[in-house]
Amino acid sequence: MARPSTTAPVSASRVIAPLVLAAFAYATAQTTIVPVVPHVQETTGSTPSQVAWLVTGFFVSSAGLTVLAGRLGDLFGRKRVLCAVLAVFTAGAALAAAGETLAPIVAGRVVMGIGGGVFPLAYSILGARLPRDRAALGMGMISSMFGVGGALGLPLGGLVAAATGHHGLFGGTAAVALLALLAVAALVPADHGGSGGSGSVDWLGAVLLSAALGGPLVAVSRAEEWGWSGPWTLGLLAGGAVAFALLLVVEGRVAQPLVDLAVMRRRDVWAANLITLLVSAGQGTMFFLVPQAVQLPEASGVGLGVGVDRAGLFLLPTALLVVVTGPVTGRAVARFGTRPPLLFAAVTGVCGAALLAAGAGSPVLLVVGSAVTGLAGGVTYAVLPALLADAVPLDQLGGANGVSTIVRHVSLAAVAQLAAAVLVLGTPQEARYPQEWAFTLSYAVSAVLSALALVPIGLLRSRRAAGADPAAGKPGGSEPAAPSTPQIR
Numbered sequence: 001m002a003r004p005s006t007t008a009p010v011s012a013s014r015v016i017a018p019l020v021l022a023a024f025a026y027a028t029a030q031t032t033i034v035p036v037v038p039h040v041q042e043t044t045g046s047t048p049s050q051v052a053w054l055v056t057g058f059f060v061s062s063a064g065l066t067v068l069a070g071r072l073g074d075l076f077g078r079k080r081v082l083c084a085v086l087a088v089f090t091a092g093a094a095l096a097a098a099g100e101t102l103a104p105i106v107a108g109r110v111v112m113g114i115g116g117g118v119f120p121l122a123y124s125i126l127g128a129r130l131p132r133d134r135a136a137l138g139m140g141m142i143s144s145m146f147g148v149g150g151a152l153g154l155p156l157g158g159l160v161a162a163a164t165g166h167h168g169l170f171g172g173t174a175a176v177a178l179l180a181l182l183a184v185a186a187l188v189p190a191d192h193g194g195s196g197g198s199g200s201v202d203w204l205g206a207v208l209l210s211a212a213l214g215g216p217l218v219a220v221s222r223a224e225e226w227g228w229s230g231p232w233t234l235g236l237l238a239g240g241a242v243a244f245a246l247l248l249v250v251e252g253r254v255a256q257p258l259v260d261l262a263v264m265r266r267r268d269v270w271a272a273n274l275i276t277l278l279v280s281a282g283q284g285t286m287f288f289l290v291p292q293a294v295q296l297p298e299a300s301g302v303g304l305g306v307g308v309d310r311a312g313l314f315l316l317p318t319a320l321l322v323v324v325t326g327p328v329t330g331r332a333v334a335r336f337g338t339r340p341p342l343l344f345a346a347v348t349g350v351c352g353a354a355l356l357a358a359g360a361g362s363p364v365l366l367v368v369g370s371a372v373t374g375l376a377g378g379v380t381y382a383v384l385p386a387l388l389a390d391a392v393p394l395d396q397l398g399g400a401n402g403v404s405t406i407v408r409h410v411s412l413a414a415v416a417q418l419a420a421a422v423l424v425l426g427t428p429q430e431a432r433y434p435q436e437w438a439f440t441l442s443y444a445v446s447a448v449l450s451a452l453a454l455v456p457i458g459l460l461r462s463r464r465a466a467g468a469d470p471a472a473g474k475p476g477g478s479e480p481a482a483p484s485t486p487q488i489r
Contacts, residue, residue: 012130016138018183019122022086023142025177026115027149029093031287032157032173033058033109035312036166043165044102049225053106056221059413061113063217063406064210069117070402071258072201073124074395079188082121086181089115090174097170105166115177116409120401125188127389127397135389137330140382144326146408147283147378152319154291154312205258208247213410215240220417224424259403260396268391269400271456272384273407275342278453280411282349282446283377286356288416289442290314290370292423293360300433302360317367318374325378330386338387341379342457349376349450357443360436376450381408387460415446 033054041051073081089112096108119142126138160169219226219236226232251257263269291311296303306314332341352373359365384404392400419442426438 012134012138014187015125015129015189016134016141018180018187019125019138020141020145021176021183022082022118022180023122023145024149025086025173025180026089026118027145028153028156028176029089029112029115029173030058030149031153032160032169034154035158036161036169039161040102040105040166044100044105046102049222050102052221052225054109056218057106057110058113059221059409060214060217061110062116062409063113063213064206065114066116066120066405066409067209067258067399067402068201068206069114070120070124070398070400070405073117073121073398075201075256077191078121078125078128078398079184079190082118082125082188083181083185085114085117085121086177086184089118090177090181093170093174093177097167097174099166105170108170112173116405117402119405120398123385123389123401124394124398125191127385128191128394129189133331133334136333136386137327139385139389140326140328140330140333142326143381143385144322144378146381147322147325147374148319152312152316154315155310156312158312200256202251202254202256202258205247205251205254208243208250209258211243212240212247213406215243217410217413220414223417224420228421259399263392263396263400264403266391267459268387268461271459272387272391273404274456275380275453276384276404276407277411278449278456279345279349279377279380280408281415281449282353282373284412284415285419285442285446286352286370286373287315287412288419289423289439290356290366293439294363294366296433298361302434302436302439304361304363304366314363314367315370315374317371321371322374322378325375326382329379329382333383333386338383338390339457339460341383342460343454345376345379345383346450346453346457348372348379349453350447352376353443353447353450357440357447360439373446391461 037051037054040046040054041048044051069081069085092108092111092114094108095111096105099105099108122142123139126135126142129135130138157169160172164171215236219233219240223230223233247259248261251259251261264273291314293302294304294306294314295311297305329341352369352371352375355365355369355372359369385401388400388404389397422442423434423438426434426441428435
């Protein structure tokens with residue numbers, strides 16, 4: 001694939017840094033909301049089912065808009081769409097910060113869901129613009145923000161919410177997102193997208209994808225309240241299945257689909273998404289259960305009796321480890337290829353889940369197990385964008401990364417709800433707290449899923465030669481020349 005025409009060189013770090021900041025803004029927004037939910041419920045006089053939409057609405061809108069944002073970047077320019085995504089995300093955070101009642105706060109959170117498009121757009125910018133080794137490094141750093149956001153979000157959200165309430169929390173998010181927007185606008189080189197600015201948007205596909213993902217996400221997130229066999233739960237699950245079937249029909253017929261099924265059927269692409277699904281299940285189990293476990297009283301035989309303000313601190317070592325993991329993994333990918341780091345991640349995920357299963361009542365094992373599990377996720381998330389950059393044409397890269405991001409979100413959300421259901425089953429009617437076996441079973445399932453990831457890892461075809469350039473040998477498509485586009489060095 002031909003590289004864009006170039007003029008003045010630009011440092012790669014100037015491109016990577018604003019993209020990392022944008023990823024951090026969205027990643028922390030996923031989890032900082034958790035400690036503030038009780039505060040919003042109290043100040044707005046809402047019911048638990050109403051305030052739950054602060055979380056549900058965010059993930060539903062993110063599920064529908066992430067792939068669309070990635071595809072729009074492919075068509076009309078990745079920097080342009082990324083700036084638009086950050087602007088809308090900032091506006092949503094500002095709306096939530098200004099809200100005094102539940103409605104504007106929920107509306108702001110729903111609008112903020114578009115921030116999910118940050119990741120596929122950032123990956124696509126790096127894959128299209130940077131030499132292979134530096135692209136892998138940048139992708140690793142951006143991917144590490146998933147783990148950093150998940151680990152730092154809980155303690156950070158608790159501290160900010162305690163001091164300023166939801167106004168300060170969302171206001172701070174808006175400020176960080178605005179700073180990221182300005183940095184991207186000033187430092188990231190413009191592009192015309194892999195399609196050269198031409199093409200049409202598959203709006204019907206976008207609607208069907210939103211329904212196929214949103215319905216089941218709502219059903220799973222509200223199943224504990226509605227009941228797994230309740231009409232609303234079953235209806236939304238069935239509706240999602242119908243929408244997914246229609247999506248497959250539509251995407252196979254339109255000229256420029258939102259999700260190119262031919263690309264999704266490539267071995268490395270579907271294997272990458274399956275790896276994402278399996279590894280994310282382990283991450284979701286850890287991020288959900290560890291804070292739950294440490295807050296239980298010591299008398300339960302499982303917990304440590306810490307408060308909500310300290311519970312998130314048990315994940316702080318995980319965040320610090322993931323920060324280091326991203327760039328190190330990027331360099332490893334550039335040197336050794338994608339398969340060795342993924343094999344390491346799968347084995348590490350099994351070990352982390354085993355430590356957590358044995359860690360009931362042990363702060364050391366919980367911290368170490370969480371860190372090891374987070375390491376597995378950090379390595380995996382750093383490798384997969386580089387794998388997709390090898391396997392997908394540039395004019396499809398944003399959409400492919402969008403699908404991968406959505407698979408990650410859906411897996412994280414679904415496994416958290418399933419783990420919650422296991423805890424309910426593990427709580428006898430006469431008891432107040434879940435029994436130890438419920439946690440052990442959840443972690444054991446997580447270990448099995450991490451082990452199963454070895455199967456698609458073994459099927460991967462991609463090999464990454466050290467120092468190779470992403471412009472060479474890319475499967476199909478071409479990046480149109482941009483006469484005044486700076487060269488990244």
